[in-house]
Amino acid sequence: MVASWKDDLTVGVPFMDAEHAGLISTLTELGELVNGTSSEDTNPLAQLPRSTAVRIQLSRLRVEIGIHFSHEEQVMRSCGYPLIVRHTTKHTKFMDELDRMTSRFTTGEEDIAERVVRFVQVWFARHTRDCDTQLSAWLLANHPTVTI
Numbered sequence: 001m002v003a004s005w006k007d008d009l010t011v012g013v014p015f016m017d018a019e020h021a022g023l024i025s026t027l028t029e030l031g032e033l034v035n036g037t038s039s040e041d042t043n044p045l046a047q048l049p050r051s052t053a054v055r056i057q058l059s060r061l062r063v064e065i066g067i068h069f070s071h072e073e074q075v076m077r078s079c080g081y082p083l084i085v086r087h088t089t090k091h092t093k094f095m096d097e098l099d100r101m102t103s104r105f106t107t108g109e110e111d112i113a114e115r116v117v118r119f120v121q122v123w124f125a126r127h128t129r130d131c132d133t134q135l136s137a138w139l140l141a142n143h144p145t146v147t148i
């Protein structure tokens, strides 16, 4: 499911594509831990109780997303991207919602994990096709060698 997004989510700016691929991989692992299909051979977290493994992976995902957003925002600022406020607001609202859902999981509402995975999948695909594609098109036209 998540892995099949890879090709059509390519935006053409190398640091963005590399970080998006990493996020998809972390999210895929989270989905597998949530639905019990991860293998101990490929993911050591699968040896832990499900709720512990999911909590650890959720925390990894949160950290990776935070780093990715801060990289995009850093580039938008340094290049003078005209739509920075709109884009950054989307990041902030997403993080608020992810944190709200994650805290429900950590306070015992374990059924919410599946919804978190779906929420991130849907948001990420939409955001990449909309805001990130707009950003990458602008960067490729105005700052084609940009990196972080």
Ligand SMILES: [Fe+2]
Residues within 6 Å of the ligand: 016, 020, 068, 072, 128, 132
């Ligand atoms: Fe992105």
Ligand SMILES: [Fe+2]
Residues within 6 Å of the ligand: 072, 087, 091, 127, 131, 132
């Ligand atoms: Fe973004």
